[in-house]
Amino acid sequence: xxxxxxxxxxxxxxxxxxxxxxxxxxxxxxxxxxxxxxxxxxxxxxxxxxxxxxxxxxxxxxxxxxxxxxxxxxxxxxxxxxxxxxxxxxxxxxxxxxxxxxxxxxxxxxxxxxxxxxxxxxxxxxxxxxxxxxxxxxxxxxxxxxxxxxxxx
Amino acid sequence: xxxxxxxxxxxxxxxxxxxxxxxxxxxxxxxxxxxxxxxxxxxxxxxxxxxxxxxxxxxxxxxxxxxxxxxxxxxxxxxxxxxxxxxxxxxxxxxxxxxxxxxxxxxxxxxxxxxxxxxxxxxxxxxxxxxxxxxxxxxxxxxxxxxxxxxxxxxxxxxxxxxxxxxxxxxxxxxxxxxxxxxxxxxxxxxxxxxxxxxxxxxxxxxxxxxxxxxxxxxxxxxxxxxxxxxxxxxxxxxxxxxxxxxxxxxxxxxxxxxxxxxxxxxxxxxxxxxxxxxxxxxxxxxxxxxxxxxxxxxxxxxxxxxxxxxxxxxxxxxxxxxxxxxxxxxxxxxxxxxxxxxxxxxxxxxxxxxxxxxxxxxxxxxxxxxxxxxxxxxxxxxxxxxxxxxxxxxxxxxxxxxxxxxxxxxxxxxxxxxxxxxxxxxxxxxxxxxxxxxxxxxxxxxxxxxxxxxxxxxxxxxxxxxxxxxxxxxxxxxxxxxxxxxxxxxxxxxxxxxxxxx
Numbered sequence: 216x217x218x219x220x221x222x223x224x225x226x227x228x229x230x231x232x233x234x235x236x237x238x239x240x241x242x243x244x245x246x247x248x249x250x251x252x253x254x255x256x257x258x259x260x261x262x263x264x265x266x267x268x269x270x271x272x273x274x275x276x277x278x279x280x281x282x283x284x285x286x287x288x289x290x291x292x293x294x295x296x297x298x299x300x301x302x303x304x305x306x307x308x309x310x311x312x313x314x315x316x317x318x319x320x321x322x323x324x325x326x327x328x329x330x331x332x333x334x335x336x337x338x339x340x341x342x343x344x345x346x347x348x349x350x351x352x353x354x355x356x357x358x359x360x361x362x363x364x365x366x367x368x
Numbered sequence: 369x370x371x372x373x374x375x376x377x378x379x380x381x382x383x384x385x386x387x388x389x390x391x392x393x394x395x396x397x398x399x400x401x402x403x404x405x406x407x408x409x410x411x412x413x414x415x416x417x418x419x420x421x422x423x424x425x426x427x428x429x430x431x432x433x434x435x436x437x438x439x440x441x442x443x444x445x446x447x448x449x450x451x452x453x454x455x456x457x458x459x460x461x462x463x464x465x466x467x468x469x470x471x472x473x474x475x476x477x478x479x480x481x482x483x484x485x486x487x488x489x490x491x492x493x494x495x496x497x498x499x500x501x502x503x504x505x506x507x508x509x510x511x512x513x514x515x516x517x518x519x520x521x522x523x524x525x526x527x528x529x530x531x532x533x534x535x536x537x538x539x540x541x542x543x544x545x546x547x548x549x550x551x552x553x554x555x556x557x558x559x560x561x562x563x564x565x566x567x568x569x570x571x572x573x574x575x576x577x578x579x580x581x582x583x584x585x586x587x588x589x590x591x592x593x594x595x596x597x598x599x600x601x602x603x604x605x606x607x608x609x610x611x612x613x614x615x616x617x618x619x620x621x622x623x624x625x626x627x628x629x630x631x632x633x634x635x636x637x638x639x640x641x642x643x644x645x646x647x648x649x650x651x652x653x654x655x656x657x658x659x660x661x662x663x664x665x666x667x668x669x670x671x672x673x674x675x676x677x678x679x680x681x682x683x684x685x686x687x688x689x690x691x692x693x694x695x696x697x698x699x700x701x702x703x704x705x706x707x708x709x710x711x712x713x714x715x716x717x718x719x720x721x722x723x724x725x726x727x728x729x730x731x732x733x734x735x736x737x738x739x740x741x742x743x744x745x746x747x748x749x750x751x752x753x754x755x756x757x758x759x760x761x762x763x764x765x766x767x768x769x770x771x772x773x774x775x776x777x778x779x780x781x782x783x784x785x786x787x788x789x790x791x792x793x794x795x796x797x798x799x800x801x802x803x804x805x806x807x808x809x810x811x812x813x814x815x816x817x818x819x820x821x822x823x824x825x826x827x828x829x830x831x832x833x834x835x836x837x838x839x840x841x842x843x844x845x846x847x848x849x850x851x852x853x854x855x856x857x858x859x860x861x862x863x864x865x866x867x868x869x870x871x
Contacts, residue, residue, distance in 0.1 A: 304513070308559060313560035332557045333557070343559055343620065344623075346616060
């Protein structure tokens with residue numbers, strides 16, 4: 216076998232491992248991936264005990280807004296930004312703890328973006344100056360909520 | 369197919385994918401026209417025609433609201449060059465308004481245009497804009513990012529015709545904190561905090577707003593907005609950056625933080641809390657506050673007497689000269705005004721407003737040359753000041769000092785005496801304005817060389833620079849201004865004043 220054949224074999228082996236590598240597995244190290252629930256902007260779904268962990272790949276004001284949503288017992292229990300390209304000065308606040316806590320609510324109803332102050336549990340106040348980014352996140356979370364209830368049926 | 373061919377195809381495929389991701393090969397094109405509103409016409413220029421114009425490449429810096437500086441290499445066209453083809457000079461404009469596709473609008477003030485160009489750019493650091501920022505962005509070197517309007521749809525050239533309303537003189541001050549207490553306060557979520565505020569339409573029910581509102585912030589940032597824009601928003605009265613004009617429906621760049629003053633119509637809203645941080649500190653008795661006259665002066669009020677009103681409706685009228693001895697001071701969670709040397713009943717707790725008394729406003733109008741009376745211009749050079757000399761003009765006097773009335777007796781050369789009513793500016797007030805704290809004497813020198821010296825004791829409240837006598841402006845042939853004192857006979861009075869030497 217010639218040297219070039221070794222190279223090609225190596226490339227193919229590399230491609231195989233690359234294809235089987237799950238870059239989001241770290242968000243659910245013990246979870247079971249449920250590909251049948253992955254659709255649209257939801258690129259990964261894992262079930263871990265009673266938690267559903269979902270990775271959302273969407274766009275905010277700029278392209279490339281990725282985050283992970285964990286739902287357990289009808290409540291959002293965790294939210295984490297994986298990566299974003301938003302302008303720090305406007306939407307950089309989405310990585311702040313207080314914004315995360317704003318999203319940790321019951322998901323009996325889908326969430327709704329409000330502008331000034333919340334009156335109901337399912338209302339999420341937009342980050343000042345970053346309404347589009349907040350809209351994208353809430354839309355992604357609502358997709359996750361819908362997926363969660365569909366899975367439980 | 370041999371394995372060699374397969375690997376070759378694989379490599380070619382990978383190369384082609386890399387090639388597709390290079391945006392620099394993309395053709396720049398955008399359907400539609402930029403609307404350019406000129407003083408005498410409106411033109412529309414196809415974006416594709418703009419892209420085809422002779423472009424410039426510049427390295428520009430923008431400054432974000434948090435102070436971060438971002439330097440980029442931009443490609444675009446110069447607005448000043450574009451306007452030249454319409455015989456319009458960018459420097460001659462009062463401002464330039466950029467309007468984005470989402471309605472965001474901002475005015476670039478004339479001060480910026482005097483030494484900076486505006487660029488209409490389509491590329492930053494070698495990258496064309498994505499759909500949201502296309503087709504153009506407005507860019508100005510070393511200016512705040514709020515002027516860098518993306519998705520630029522319209523450019524308006526502003527000329528001086530709209531300034532009359534903006535420069536209208538306020539006749540009352542309403543304190544923002546006091547006024548907001550009389551309105552329904554609403555919750556405003558501002559980042560992690562939930563603060564309190566009032567809606568602008570609610571606030572404006574207290575006054576009679578005009579179509580433009582001028583903001584002045586504590587850092588001297590000035591901005592004029594339309595009533596329509598203001599009515600979409602709120603004034604956040606508590607928490608960070610308060611008072612803050614904001615609206616969830618307006619881009620963050622249009623918010624105005626740390627409002628010191630907000631003028632519309634005949635009213636200047638003034639933030640008491642921010643005024644305390646900005647104006648000159650003064651102490652009356654044991655209370656430390658800020659100079660009331662400075663606050664009033666900055667708000668543009670000018671009168672011989674002012675009416676101070678508290679939130680419970682109690683009011684007192686105080687003469688302008690006494691207001692100079694007044695302070696605004698924090699009093700628990702309220703603010704009060706008090707005056708040095710005046711009775712206690714002139715102290716106003718929980719101050720709500722200050723207004724120029726209407727009867728006096730008439731005399732102020734008179735002094736500014738409206739009505740039938742036209743005052744003649746004059747300049748007096750003050751020398752011997754701690755920082756050299758100063759040319760004191762009629763304009764400065766009209767803007768900074770109160771016009772007072774004085775009855776004095778004139779004795780003519782034949783010995784006949786007759787009473788006159790003079791109006792003018794107290795010498796003591798002028799010296800105060802020039803920061804002269806102590807002096808032994810002043811020498812008043814006329815343009816014909818005539819001199820008269822007065823000791824500090826003689827310079828009392830009855831000595832004025834008279835500009836009006838018996839309702840008539842002092843004529844140019846009499847020097848436009850005279851030194852007059854009712855404490856001394858008229859042979860001490862001085863015409864044609866050229867210089868006043870302070871010793």
